[in-house]
Amino acid sequence: MARPDLRHEANAEGAWYVDERCIDCGTCRDLAPVTFVSLGSQSVVASQPVDPQREQGAWLAAQACPTQSIGTFDHRPRPGRLYPWLLVDGVYDLGFTSPDSFGASAYLAARPEGGLMVDSPRFTAGLVRAVEELGGVAHVLLTHRDDVADAGRWAEHFGARVWVHEHDRSAAPFATDLVRGLEPVDVLPGVRCIPVPGHTRGSVVWALGAVAFTGDSLAWSHGQGDLTAFKGACWHSWPAQLASLERLAAACRPEWVLPGHGARCHLPASELHERLVALVDRERAAA
Ligand code: SF4
Structure with missing residues (x-):
């Protein structure tokens, strides 16, 4: 679970965020390149997902993230396990x-x-x-x-x-x-x-x-x-x-x-x- 108390302050305003446990592996950026961006040593949400396709990409990134650093503030319904x-x-x-x-x-x-x-x-x-x-x-x-x-x-x-x-x-x-x-x-x-x-x-x-x-x-x-x-x-x-x-x-x-x-x-x-x-x-x- 992502940690809202550790939300990186550089995340774009909105529900989705990355927390400060991120190790900047790049996986989220490769899966959802419009949503996530690297600041050099950590990644953040660059722009909030605005359509179902980008929302799905964000969920795939969240479930792939090695530090479980990606989450939402509004605790919207999760889509269930997406992988495999x-x-x-x-x-x-x-x-x-x-x-x-x-x-x-x-x-x-x-x-x-x-x-x-x-x-x-x-x-x-x-x-x-x-x-x-x-x-x-x-x-x-x-x-x-x-x-x-x-x-x-x-x-x-x-x-x-x-x-x-x-x-x-x-x-x-x-x-x-x-x-x-x-x-x-x-x-x-x-x-x-x-x-x-x-x-x-x-x-x-x-x-x-x-x-x-x-x-x-x-x-x-x-x-x-x-x-x-x-x-x-x-x-x-x-x-x-x-x-x-x-x-x-x-x-x-x-x-x-x-x-x-x-x-x-x-x-x-x-x-x-x-x-x-x-x-x-x-x-x-x-x-
Ligand atoms: S997948 Fe997780 S650890 Fe990797 S860059 Fe994205 S938020 Fe950071």
Whole structure:
């Protein structure tokens, strides 16, 4: 629950507010970019939602916020639990992000043979029940060391296998399966792992049909209106990350980019490919 006694004074006048426990992870701004804005170290409501679509975006942000800092003064009726939130063809945003992953988004691909959880939301009873109703989790696919969060608890609850690149394994010592090297590998039917060292040494992209789960290696930027990568949050090697994104462009042709941090996007595969190639060229030229 958001804390009205801790309401940030810079919130726009009106019912919706962010409290001062915000860690400025950016998740609300990626989900509802018109409503929320960053002041540099914390986010606030920039303009109150004025229509049902923006109100829904604010509720999605509220239920995704890792510090539960988003609320309303008038205690209007809540819409109930919104997550898992269907994005496309059995792929759900799980919301309920964890402060342990700095609010990174996690996803579930529900499949008859057992679901795939990509990175980890908070392990909460309500979300566990919802994931059970969708068929549970057979495999947890970790994109990199920063977004492990409660993956061990999810895996233990569902008896799931856990996949991680060997170079980020120390963050998930409970992992059962390791990806090694730089070559893309099909680890399960229809599930390709593409190593993309850069953000961390063991970063990978998981490709599933038209969807690429990109961790913190690639995202959409509402501000730029384009694909982006986080040079300022690159912990291993920026040149390696650009080389990885170049290999990613050759390894898969997704229509969806679903990141941990940053906004998600859905574009024709050809346009997404062109934007990815252009991003690499642009960043190399700027280096
Ligand atoms: S999602 Fe929560 S913690 Fe993250 S920036 Fe928004 S209000 Fe702050």
